[in-house]
Amino acid sequence: MRALIQRVSSARVTVDGGVTGEIGNGLLIFVCAMKGDSERESEWLARKITNLRIFRDDADRMNRSVVDVGGSALIVSQFTLAAETKGNRPGFSTAAPPEEGKRLYENFSANVTALGVTVANGVFGADMRVELANDGPVTIWLDTAAG
Template sequence: MIGLVQRVSEARVVVDGRVIGEIGAGLLLLLCAERGDSEVQADKLLAKLLKLRIFGDADGKMNRSVQDTGGGLLVVSQFTLAADLSGGNRPSFGNAAPPDEGRRLYDYFVERARAAHPVIATGEFAADMKVQLVNDGPVTIPLSIRNPSSTPTT
């Protein structure tokens, strides 16, 4: 499972001109399930995300997590994180989970996030979304929890 985390001062997702998910200060997570991923990878990525210390403490050091700050978490599905460019300039997305499996794992991740953190907003799986954000810092961090039994294609 792949995540791209951005520390934001605000973020929102717009579908068909309507805001469907919005947070103030917190984390925007772009999330991609890969072939072979399961709930194990989702749980591990969520645990890492919620404990990721990228918010400033009293001394200005990145020493606090989104749980410490009570910030929001906006989770947006993005299969393009599984892009493979080894065959040329046009990306292949064969490493991404099939849509039904990707949706299932996305929904599972969101359900677990809601059980673990009080402020969760989402995008809409497989929709044409416009993601608006103010990256704070900027701080952008890739997260990857690999399934040890899967072999990524190159």
């Protein structure tokens, strides 16, 4: 699985003009299941992200996790993270098929919740509008294949 995470002071997703998910302080997580991914990758990625120390401590150093600061997570499915950009037109053949991608997206959200983070979601496969206030800015790319 791949994820792009952004530390945010706020973020929200709208679909057809209605808000489907919104958070204050926490993480905006774009996530993509890749062909061959399983619950194992979903669980690993959830643990990695929830334990990643990218929030400021009292000394203004990145030393706290989203759990430590009581932050939330807005999780958005993003199949374009699988983009192959060898040419000028991206290809997405390495992304998991939609039904598998949706299952792993939902599994990932459940795993993050089980690790003590309040989760809000986008809508899998929908045309979404994402608004965010990136804090820092802090943006980090993770890929379970890279370990």
